[in-house]
Amino acid sequence: xxxxxxxxxxxxxxxxxxxxxxxxxxxxxxxxxxxxxxxxxxxxxxxxxxxxxxxxxxxxxxxxxxxxxxxxxxxxxxxxxxxxxxxxxxxxxxxxxxxxxxxxxxxxxxxxxxxxxxxxxxxxxxxxxxxxxxxxxxxxxxxxxxxxxxxxxxxxxxxxxxxxxxxxxxxxxxxxxxxxxxxxxxxxxxxxxxxxxxxxxxxxxxxxxxxxxxxxxxxxxxxxxxxxxxxxxxxxxxxxxxxxxxxxxxxxxxxxxxxxxxxxxxxxxxxxxxxxxx
Amino acid sequence: xxxxxxxxxxxxxxxxxxxxxxxxxxxxxxxxxxxxxxxxxxxxxxxxxxxxxxxxxxxxxxxxxxxxxxxxxxxxxxxxxxxxxxxxxxxxxxxxxxxxxxxxxxxxxxxxxxxxxxxxxxxxxxxxxxxxxxxxxxxxxxxxxxxxxxxxxxxxxxxxxxxxxxxxxxxxxxxxxxxxxxxxxxxxxxxxxxxxxxxxxxxxxxxxxxxxxxxxxxxxxxxxxxxxxxxxxxxxxxxxxxxxxxxxxxxxxxxxxxxxxxxxxxxxxxxxxxxxxxxxxxxxxxxxxxxxxxxxxxxxxxxxxxxxxxxxxxxxxxxxxxxxxxxxxxxxxxxxxxxxxxxxxxxxxxxxxxxxxxxxxxxxxxxxxxxxxxxxxxxx
Numbered sequence: 001x002x003x004x005x006x007x008x009x010x011x012x013x014x015x016x017x018x019x020x021x022x023x024x025x026x027x028x029x030x031x032x033x034x035x036x037x038x039x040x041x042x043x044x045x046x047x048x049x050x051x052x053x054x055x056x057x058x059x060x061x062x063x064x065x066x067x068x069x070x071x072x073x074x075x076x077x078x079x080x081x082x083x084x085x086x087x088x089x090x091x092x093x094x095x096x097x098x099x100x101x102x103x104x105x106x107x108x109x110x111x112x113x114x115x116x117x118x119x120x121x122x123x124x125x126x127x128x129x130x131x132x133x134x135x136x137x138x139x140x141x142x143x144x145x146x147x148x149x150x151x152x153x154x155x156x157x158x159x160x161x162x163x164x165x166x167x168x169x170x171x172x173x174x175x176x177x178x179x180x181x182x183x184x185x186x187x188x189x190x191x192x193x194x195x196x197x198x199x200x201x202x203x204x205x206x207x208x209x210x211x212x213x214x215x216x217x218x219x220x221x222x223x224x225x226x227x228x229x230x231x232x233x234x235x236x237x238x239x240x241x242x243x244x245x246x247x248x249x250x251x252x253x254x255x256x257x258x259x260x261x262x263x264x265x266x267x268x269x270x271x272x273x274x275x276x277x278x
Numbered sequence: 279x280x281x282x283x284x285x286x287x288x289x290x291x292x293x294x295x296x297x298x299x300x301x302x303x304x305x306x307x308x309x310x311x312x313x314x315x316x317x318x319x320x321x322x323x324x325x326x327x328x329x330x331x332x333x334x335x336x337x338x339x340x341x342x343x344x345x346x347x348x349x350x351x352x353x354x355x356x357x358x359x360x361x362x363x364x365x366x367x368x369x370x371x372x373x374x375x376x377x378x379x380x381x382x383x384x385x386x387x388x389x390x391x392x393x394x395x396x397x398x399x400x401x402x403x404x405x406x407x408x409x410x411x412x413x414x415x416x417x418x419x420x421x422x423x424x425x426x427x428x429x430x431x432x433x434x435x436x437x438x439x440x441x442x443x444x445x446x447x448x449x450x451x452x453x454x455x456x457x458x459x460x461x462x463x464x465x466x467x468x469x470x471x472x473x474x475x476x477x478x479x480x481x482x483x484x485x486x487x488x489x490x491x492x493x494x495x496x497x498x499x500x501x502x503x504x505x506x507x508x509x510x511x512x513x514x515x516x517x518x519x520x521x522x523x524x525x526x527x528x529x530x531x532x533x534x535x536x537x538x539x540x541x542x543x544x545x546x547x548x549x550x551x552x553x554x555x556x557x558x559x560x561x562x563x564x565x566x567x568x569x570x571x572x573x574x575x576x577x578x579x580x581x582x583x584x585x586x587x588x589x590x591x592x593x594x595x596x597x598x599x600x601x602x603x604x605x606x607x608x609x610x611x612x613x614x615x616x617x618x619x620x621x622x623x624x625x626x627x628x629x630x631x632x633x634x635x636x637x638x639x640x641x642x643x644x645x646x647x648x649x650x651x652x653x654x655x656x657x658x
Contacts, residue, residue, distance in 0.1 A: 173331050174364035176351045178425065179381030192368045 029253070036060070036246040043243040059247035069248055072230040076210060076252075078141050079226060083148040083209040084202050087156045090149070092198060095160035096186060100169060110161055113154040121151065125218045132219055139221045147219055148209040155208060156201050163197030196266050203263060207256055227252050280342045280355075280432035280465045281307045282328060287337035289323055289489075297323045298489045301337070308463040310456065312480030314470055316512070316610040320489040321469045322437055328467060329358050329435050342432055352381075357426035358435040361442065363418045365410040365425075371397075372406040375424040382429070396428040399458065416447045427458065433465040440475065452479060471610070473513055477501070485509050487607065507559060507654040510647055511606030516564050516594065519621035520604035522651065523560040525553040530643075532560065533601035535579035539643050547648060547658050558657065559604050561647035564594070567623035568640045569631060575640030583635045584620055593629055596620040597637060 031050065035043060036059050038052040043059075063069050098106040128147050129138070137143030167190060175185035191198070216226040231252060234245035260267065282305040289298040298320045305311045313321035326332040328339060330351035339347050346354055357378070366374050375396055379389045397403045400420045410418055419439060426434055439455070440448045456479045459466050470476055476483045477497040485492040485500065485508070493505040497513075504510035504518075511517045524531045528539050544551050550558075570578050585596040599621045623639060631637045648657040 168362055168364065170360045170362050170364035171366070173329075173351075174358070174360060174366075174425075175377075176331070177329060177356070177358045178378035178429075179352045181350070181352065184381075189366055193366070195368075 032246050032249055035243065036250045038243065040243050043246075044240075059243040060251070063244050063248045063251065066244075068225075068230050068233075069227065069251075072225050072227040073252070075141065075220075075224050076226040076228070079144050079148060079216075079224075080206050080209040082141070082145040083152055084206045086145060086149045087152040087205045088198065088202055091153050091156035091160050091201070092191075092194075093186070095157050096164050096190065098157075099161050099164040100167070100172065110157070113157045117154045117158070121214050124150070125214060128215065129218055138219060139223045141224050144216060144219055144224060144226070147215045148212055151212070151215070152205045152208050156205050159201045159204060160194075160197065163194055163201070167193060199263065200267050203259065203267065210256060281305060281340075282433060282465060282467070283338070283340040284324075284328075285338040285340075287324070287327065287339060288335045289320070289327060289332065290335045296489060298327075301491055303484060303491065303494045305465060305467060307465055310459050310466045310468065310479060310481045312468045312470060312476040312483045313486060314473055314476035314483055314512075315486035315492075316471060316608050318488075318609070319486040321471075321484075321486050323489075324486070325435050325437055325467055325469045328433075329356060330354050355432040356435055357429050357431040357433075358437065359419075359422045359426050359439045361438040363410075363422040363439075363442075365418055365421055367410055370407050370409055371402060371413070371421050371424075374410070374421055375402075375428050378425060378429045392428050393424075396424045399427065400424050415443050416451065419443060419451060423455070423458070427462060427464075430462075431464065433467065434459070436466065436468045438470055439468075441470075441472075448475075455479065474515060477513065483513075485512060487512075503656070504647065505656055507561070507604065507606050507649050508608065510561050510649070510656075512608055514563060516622040516624075517606070517608075518561045518563050518647065519567075519599070519623075520559055520561045520606060520649075521599060521601040521621075522604060523558055523601060525550065525556045525558050525648075527553065530560065530646075532579060533599055535581075535599075535601075537577035537579065537641065537643065539577075539646070542644055543646065549657055550648060557651050559649040559651050559654065561649065562621075562641060563645065564622045564624040566642035566645040567597075567621070567625075568642070569595075569625045569629040570638035570640040571630075572626050572628055573640050575642065577641040577643035579639050579641060580636050581621070581639060583631050583633050583637050585633050586631060588627065591627060593625045593627055593631075595623045595625045595629070595631060595637065597623055597639065 034050060034052055037055050037057065038059075039054055039056040040058060042049070042053060094109075098110050128150070132138050132143045132147065135143070137146065171189055171193065172182070172185045175189040176182065180188060211228065212226075213228045213232070216229050217232075220226065220229065227248070231245060231248045234241040234248065284301050284303055284305075287298055287301040288296070290296050301320075301324060313324060315321050323332060327334050328341075330346070330349060334347050337347075338345060341354060341356065366377065369377065372393055375393045376389050379392060384392075393406070394403070397406055400423055402417070402420055402424055405413065405417060405421075410421065413421065419442075422439065426436075436455070440451050443451060452475055455468075468475075468479060477500075480497060482494055482496055483500055484494045487508050493500060493509045495503075500509060500513045504513060507520060511520060521532055525539070528541075528544070529536055530539050539550075550556075568575070579599070581597040581599050583595055584598050587594040587596075597620060625631065649655060650657055
């Protein structure tokens, strides 16, 4: 009896600690959400209140009626989708070859991918600006896609390598014995087996591009401005449109949150996929 | 015709490791050939080279008379069963078995009928719509077999297909694989490190060690007429007991024991005739050493008993023979309990010897094996 009671207390303590952690993660976002549904007059009140006195959707109406935000959303979506497709097209086969046909050079290749992840984005901004300028791709969707892909490919490569480490070599060999060429074995057997890992990598790549701010700031101006830039511009020399800014930020975060919640099982499964060989 | 010919096959890896040395032999059409040997002997490498999954450094490989050294695995018309089964986890049993037929471009109706036929042969009919994750080890093994037999290939290659099964299922599947092979009469190469599997399944067995072929022969011949010390010790369980001995005329001296060798032995091993203090390696199988109090013999030795394992139908008696023990060179040898040099004798269960006794052991001297101490080859 005493034992059962002690267990319950432990359980309550663990749950309380988990709740504190979740709240500390979620608090900034909840505050953003609360601010976005406050009436304009309450947004900048001093002292600030956490909960809105009245729920108002005025901020959302304002940002949706402005011409800049929907266009920026479209740019963000186009850039993120194209970056994801391009990154996966490069990283998935590269990671497969690097892990399944291990040579000294493939190990160096993966190490180099890791190193490029460590380089601060800001230090690559200027060379990227020069490169895209010389190619005539400044302030274009393809230009920003290329810039984002350069950042996303190493991430996708490292994630996919971890997933491919868990794939037994015999699977490809069995497919080759069953009549496949190496490429057919990859396409018909390995890719379908890896679909969970590819989905996780696609999601992380998409989020990397969707949330990217620095390259978008440096490499775009009016034509292809992405949503993070437009959201930041609510704070300008003409004033701080705090309510509109939070509403735009909430709208911008929703697709990512919805997709993440929908795929949470695959994401957690995918992240631990390579940990233990089955 | 699907005979497989290996001529002076060598495999040297990039790090200069010479995995296979001049492998040469023929596997006849419809024959069940077993490659057996300890870990690292090159048996799986040889199989993978025949499959086309490993390149051939030098030599010639022919399947059905066709030179296939550089032919892609998919074009060799051979099917392979892997140790891990390598089933496609995203496909059902039906789709797994049908896959090689789809790749061959067969019509759907023929694929369906051949999958059903294979499923009936392997008793998989009720499992056809399940995914591999929902199958037991034995069922997975059957699906892997199904994927191989459905193609009706020129040859089957099997790489330790039973090693992941428990002992009971292994015995059952061993018989099933052998029976399916006999029924289909397809040339089969089966790799195993288990000499019992090799002896019970193979029409012929190729014994390998350190990338070198030691002997290819029928299981009976390997057991009765081993070419060298390694084959003698590797084939048979418990292993043949091997000791250094001295032959002088007809008298064999084994440590502190001496006994006469029967005349018949010199008839079928004529090169032993006229020996004068000749050093030899003598081998005796456990079943040729008996309790002299039950089965007396003119060739008798006495040795202290270190351990008795009573198995009901027989007793394994471990003896400490005082002659120099010979290491057969099997890297997988399990050191005998107590003393790696102990000889093992297969005594009748009626024997009353106990650990600590000095046992009188009757040696069936007509069944002794003799080997050259330097070359370690059999003396005939």
